[in-house]
Amino acid sequence: MNAVSIRGVSKRFKGGTTALEDIDLEIEPGEFISLIGPSGCGKSTLLRIVGDLIEPSGGDVQVNGKPARQARRDHEYGIVFQDAVLYEWRTVSKNIALPLELAGWDRGRRQARVDEMLELVELVGFGEHHPWQLSGGMQQRVAIARALSFDPAILLMDEPFGALDEMTRERLNAELLRIWEASGSTVVFVTHSIAEAVFLSTRVVVMSPRPGRVSRVIPVDLPQPRSQATREDPRFFELATEVREALHLGSGDAPSLTEGVL
C-alpha cells in the first residue's frame, strides 16, 4: 500500500482554468517528494487535493489506503504552510498542542509530547513565548513541530521556507532532513527552489503549467544523510541542471546558452 496514490486527478476552477490535468503519481512510504514548477503549474493545488482541502474535478486520491477525505478525518497527515499560521493568542507550547487538544489528549500526555517536539525542532525553552517574539525561521519550526505532534505518517508542506532568507533556508533544510529521518514520515514538499528540491528529495516531480501536469520525475541518488557537503557534490549540480532543463522544457523556454551553472 502506498503512502499516497494519485490517479488521473484533474482540477478545473470556476471560470475555466484547468489547474491540473490527468495527474498520476505513486508515493511510497518514507519517501521525500518535491513538487517543483513555475507559478500556475498546480503544485499547491495538488498538495491541497492530497490533503482534502480542495476537491478534485476528477480522479482519485488515496492516502494510506483510504480516500483523502477519510485520511483527513483520521488525521493521517500534518500540514505546514508558507505562512506559519501560528495563533497569536496561544503560546508556542499551546500552538504545538493544538491538534492534540482537538484529538482529546489529556494534559499530561500533551505536555510530554510538546516537550518532545520542542526538543526535536531545537526550541527547548521557548515554550512559553508568543509567536510574535520569534523569528520567521523559529516560527516555521514551531509550525513543523505542530504538524508532527500527533505523529502523522505523512507531512504536507507548501513552500514552508519560501519567506525566509537563503541562509536560514539552508539551515532549516538540513534540520528538516534530520527530523524526517527521526520521524520516518513521508513528505510531500512544494517548492520554487531547484537547490532545495534536489537537496531534500528522494525524487523530484517537475510540473508544467497550462494545463498543470507532471512533466518529469527525477530520482535523486545522492547519498543519505545529506549535509552542506552534498551541496558541493558534482552530482548535486548535475541533478540541479537536469531539474532546470526539465523545468524549461516544460514551460516552453529554451535554456539560455549563457546561463550560469546554478
Next chain:
Amino acid sequence: MTTIGRRGRDWAPAVVVLVAFLGLWEGIVRGAHVQRFLLPAPTAIWTAFSSNQGQLWHEGWVTFQEALGGFAIGCAAGMLAAVIVARWDLVGSALMPYAIAANAIPIIAFAPITNAWFNPLTKTAHMVIAAVLCFFPVFVNVVRGLRSVRPSQIELMRSYAVGELTVFRLVRVPIALPFLFTSLRVASVLAMIGAIVSEYYGGALDTLGANIEQDASLFQFEKAWAEIVIACILGIGFYLAVALLERLATRWQPRAEMVGA
C-alpha cells in the same frame, strides 16, 4: 529606579499641569471677579460638591445604572447581530451599509423621541437610547473582526477536520476580541452620553442629567459643575474598567512600552 518610582516620574508632569491649571482657574476667577454664571471658582465647586456629596453620588449612581444597562443590552445585541451577519453573507450584505451609515449619524438626536416613546421618569427611556448608541459601533467592529480571519487560519483547522463551532470558538473569537474591546471602550463613553443627554430632555429628579439641567437653569452653577465632575469621574471610571478588562482578556497582544498610560 523602581517601577513605582518610574511610573511616578511619568505621571509627574501631568499632575503638575493639573495643579497649575486649577491654580490658574482659581486665580483668574478671583482676580478678574468673573461672574459665577460664567465660571465658578474650583473652590466654590468643591464646596458645592462636599456639602451635597450624598445626593450627588446617588444621582450619579442612578444615571450610571442607566448607562450600564444600556451598555449591556446594546453591546450584547451588537455582538449577536455581528455573529449572525458574519455567518450568513446574504444577511450581511443587506444590513451592513445601514449599520455603517447609522454609526455615522448622531443617534443622540433621537433622545426627545425615545423620551416620548417611553416614560422619561423611568430608567428605561434612557437605557434605550444608551443601548442604541452602543449597538452600532459594537456591531460594525465585531463584524470586521470576525471577517478579518485569514483563509490560511481556517484552512489549518480544516486539516484537523473539526466542526464549524469549534473553528468559531478557537479561531474566530480570539481574532475578533481586540476589535470587540475597541468598540466596547467607545460604547462605554457613548452609553454615559446617551444616559445624561437624554436626561436633559426629561429625567427623574434623582438623575444626574435632569439635575445638571435644572441647576443650570436655576443659576446654581457651582452645583451643576459639581454634578458634571461626577459625570466625568463615572465616565472615566467606566472607560478604565473596560480598558482593564481588555488588558486581562487580550494579554497575548504585543504591547509597545507606553509612557504615562
